[in-house]
Ligand SMILES: [Zn+2]
């Protein structure tokens with residue numbers, strides 16, 4: 001794989017190492033790949049005024065998201081340079097962007113294929129090989145104006161659909177059942193929340209390249225996200241610490257051990273990271289040395305080497321206020337939990353409100369649908385009852401006719417049998433006389449008892465149909481034998497159309 005030399009591009013400006021921007025990008029990669037074995041090697045900010053103006057014009061007010069795009073997966077044969085200079089091509093199909101977890105092929109080295117969707121976006125490229133199993137990847141971080149998304153089950157489905165005018169993008173459903181994946185291969189790592197949303201945009205102006213990064217995955221790096229194993233079962237990640245037992249335990253063992261008897265149930269347990277005298281971790285500048293202090297001015301952990309010979313040994317930094325690392329840590333934990341609520345961004349608040357409102361609307365739609373169904377069923381039941389009564393009436397007329405016809409036949413048969421059984425044995429003259437009489441009787445029967453053709457109508461038909469009327473006076477009607485015309489598409493933002501029905505015809 002040829003790597004593109006980002007710094008040569010006029011549209012890309014290198015990001016300074018260890019700057020907040022750099023840290024943000026690296027952290028985003030750690031979170032996306034759920035591993036700390038990733039090191040950012042280079043990052044360039046794509047500074048293309050024209051593209052960002054076009055993006056802002058198109059996506060103003062739309063929901064926007066950040067998505068990583070592996071350079072090896074850029075569609076339509078475009079190069080990174082091409083995209084940074086001229087933007088994306090969307091074709092008629094559009095470009096797919098994946099939000100959430102990235103599944104790098106080298107995260108697992110046993111060569112088994114794990115399927116992509118249950119663990120996030122399965123990156124196809126294995127990256128460029130480096131010594132010792134390390135790999136170098138090239139990704140583009142993009143901003144995507146997703147706006148309102150039309151949900152589809154498969155990407156292929158979206159390819160053949162026209163995007164309905166109320167929507168800005170497609171969202172492809174990815175197995176929501178697997179949002180919580182237990183990581184059985186790495187028992188020391190917590191079950192991770194896997195997120196995988198795929199958005200497809202048709203308008204190239206809805207995607208903007210913002211950073212080009214090269215990062216390295218190194219399987220030899222310590223996995224800081226690994227948790228120690230449970231002291232009891234030794235299989236699962238320990239999450240709690242019990243001071244009385246001086247043991248770290250996984251949740252199932254904690255429950256089992258501490259519900260065994262009353263005494264044990266009184267043990268005070270704390271979350272693992274709050275255990276007193278836990279390991280402190282090493283100094284970022286002096287690996288192997290424990291960082292026991294924290295500089296409140298540099299916002300950096302400091303070890304004894306730093307104080308004796310390093311960055312806090314001389315000059316102005318020598319007088320920086322240092323506090324115990326544990327104290328700083330406890331302070332930060334307290335702050336993070338107490339501000340967890342107030343840190344909710346405005347956007348989250350708005351989104352939570354929207355979710356609540358949409359829930360209400362969905363409930364309203366469901367209720368209106370229920371009322372509609374109930375109403376239709378009531379009408380149908382009434383119609384069925386009336387139909388049954390009419391049918392009974394008709395049937396009773398037919399039945400009467402049928403019985404009458406049978407009676408006529410019986411009568412003829414009865415007369416004929418009299419002829420056969422008795423009259424036939426009369427002496428011939430009497431027989432001849434009787435025969436004339438019999439014929440006359442038959443004639444009479446024929447003339448008088450002639451069954452009239454059915455007096456009732458033989459069939460009930462359904463005429464007309466149901467008309468559904470929405471709040472905004474759209475009418476959807478069904479013909480008696482046909483099917484209901486297309487259901488109204490919900491228009492977001494507006495209150496749900498209440499649907500009434502009218503029995504027509
Ligand atoms: Zn356990």
Ligand SMILES: [Zn+2]
Pocket residue numbers: 242243244245258264267268
């Ligand atoms: Zn205990």
Ligand SMILES: [Zn+2]
Pocket residue numbers: 295296297298299312317320
């Ligand atoms: Zn300092």
Ligand SMILES: [Zn+2]
Pocket residue numbers: 283284285286289302303304305306307310
């Ligand atoms: Zn140090």
